[in-house]
Amino acid sequence: MITLYGFSYSNYYNIVKHVLLHKGLPFEEVEQFGADDAYLRISPLGKVPAMTTEHGECMSESTVCCDYLEDAYPFNSPLYPADDYDRAKVRQVIKVSELYLELAARRLIPFSISKAPVPPALAQEVTDVLTKGVAALNSLAEFDPYVMGNKLTLADIYLRYVLGVVALAGALLERDFVAEIEGVEAWQAMMADTEIARKVDADRDANGPAFFAYIKERYGI
Ligand SMILES: N[C@@H](CCC(=O)N[C@@H](CS)C(=O)NCC(=O)O)C(=O)O
Structure with a gap:
């Protein structure tokens, strides 16, 4: 089972989450704000998102995670052209x-x-x-x-x-x-009008208070 670490207010986190949902892959989410020692072992730069796979190894960088998912699950709703x-x-x-x-x-x-x-x-x-x-x-x-x-x-x-x-x-x-x-306006409306986008956006909005509470505690702003 894939585990996705990070928080739903993060745009980078949501890229990987959207890809996981698009490919219909089972995954669990573990909320992570900030980088403690345990998280640095999962994400070496402390960045969100990070992901663990069935190989047990950690993986970070959103594009790397997305490309891994495409390579590992090429037949689940492909996100790259064949050519x-x-x-x-x-x-x-x-x-x-x-x-x-x-x-x-x-x-x-x-x-x-x-x-x-x-x-x-x-x-x-x-x-x-x-x-x-x-x-x-x-x-x-x-x-x-x-x-x-x-x-x-x-x-x-x-x-x-x-x-x-x-x-x-x-x-x-x-x-x-x-x-x-x-051409962005019509495209944005089309992209927002999917079940997956609605879920990701709703989770993002719901996570706003926790994110800002973390920022306040961490940086005093
Ligand atoms: N290049 C990284 C960037 C990820 C990133 O900057 N994530 C933010 C959250 S949206 C973060 O972890 N910020 C905390 C930090 O930079 O220490 C990726 O593509 O995943």
């Missing part, structure tokens, strides 16, 4: 989403929580990266109706949970980066 080139294009969108959207936007999460003003130099750095990330996505993604064409792939699931953080950063920067992605 090598098409697979690479899916991975390209995921990589762009991770490096030039999520990681840039994530830098503003502490300011969203603390309500402290974003230093102008940081606001500019994040704006510059997000501008490039959105432009790259606009040149790579199809949204017809899915990110890479007529089939749902891991790029759809990954991007869905990245855009929540981009929206949060956009609110602080007073610029709607998500709306600058061509």
